Amino acid sequence: MRQPAVFFGHGSPMNALGGPFADAWRAVGAAIGKPKGVVMVSAHWETDGLGVTAQAQPETIHDFGGFTEELHAMQYPAPGSPELALRVAELTGARPTTQWGLDHGTWSVLAHVWPEADVPVVQLSLDRGLDAQGHFDVASMLAPLRDEGVVIAGSGDFVHNLGAWKRTGGDAYPWATGFNEAVKAALVRGDHQALIDWVGLAEDAQMSVPTDEHFLPLLYVAAQRQPDDAVSFFNDVIEGGSISMTGVRIG
Numbered sequence: 001m002r003q004p005a006v007f008f009g010h011g012s013p014m015n016a017l018g019g020p021f022a023d024a025w026r027a028v029g030a031a032i033g034k035p036k037g038v039v040m041v042s043a044h045w046e047t048d049g050l051g052v053t054a055q056a057q058p059e060t061i062h063d064f065g066g067f068t069e070e071l072h073a074m075q076y077p078a079p080g081s082p083e084l085a086l087r088v089a090e091l092t093g094a095r096p097t098t099q100w101g102l103d104h105g106t107w108s109v110l111a112h113v114w115p116e117a118d119v120p121v122v123q124l125s126l127d128r129g130l131d132a133q134g135h136f137d138v139a140s141m142l143a144p145l146r147d148e149g150v151v152i153a154g155s156g157d158f159v160h161n162l163g164a165w166k167r168t169g170g171d172a173y174p175w176a177t178g179f180n181e182a183v184k185a186a187l188v189r190g191d192h193q194a195l196i197d198w199v200g201l202a203e204d205a206q207m208s209v210p211t212d213e214h215f216l217p218l219l220y221v222a223a224q225r226q227p228d229d230a231v232s233f234f235n236d237v238i239e240g241g242s243i244s245m246t247g248v249r250i251g
Helices: 015-019 021-032 067-072 084-092 104-113 132-143 143-148 174-189 192-196 218-224
Strands: 005-009 037-042 051-053 094-095 121-123 151-156 231-234 248-251
Touching: 005 021, 005 143, 005 218, 015 021, 015 067, 015 094, 015 218, 021 037, 021 104, 037 104, 051 067, 051 084, 051 104, 067 143, 067 218, 084 121, 084 143, 084 192, 094 192, 104 121, 104 143, 121 231, 132 218, 143 151, 174 248, 192 218, 218 248
Parallel strands: 005 151, 037 121, 037 151, 051 094
Antiparallel strands: 005 248, 051 121, 231 248
């Protein structure tokens, strides 16, 4: 059975410890079941050239500072899959590597999606040398994996402006809401070019995406859409005014 493609708005690493967003991630996992594997593109692994993790037991990387001891001690011992890594390399030309593991963009989410840590996970990096069209083209090369039992996933945020984030919470900025809704509308209508050319997607788009590493993983999920695929959303909330937690499932 063809597996879905899923984008997770991951927000703060603290979501790894639970809460309403984690509850929705758990529901996504329950609905999918146990796939053969996952290829995850995280906002937090950028490289010169394309890389894919290839070790049998990837490290849980705590790529952040200043959070609770409980969070820093958290482990997600999901297996890797050298075989899946080689398949990704075959499809995309990515270089297999053991110099990375599962960063918090991956494990903070998957610890709830598959809490038993029994689904093999490989990460595909964001190649700094590619523009948005280049990322979409690489993403399109992954399409056969869905029919091989593999979930294609991305982890980032539609809207990610830490400089404007309100620590005490509060309403979403109008520009954040506008961009979030414009992204959702483009996904529903299958307008891939609008997502690739995201700067023109809404007024003040660059307020929502001041740097693109949290947006680009969405392209890896959007590129998987087939004509018969349904599109649905979860965790459709903007936190602190400027961080979108919105997730999307395709298929």
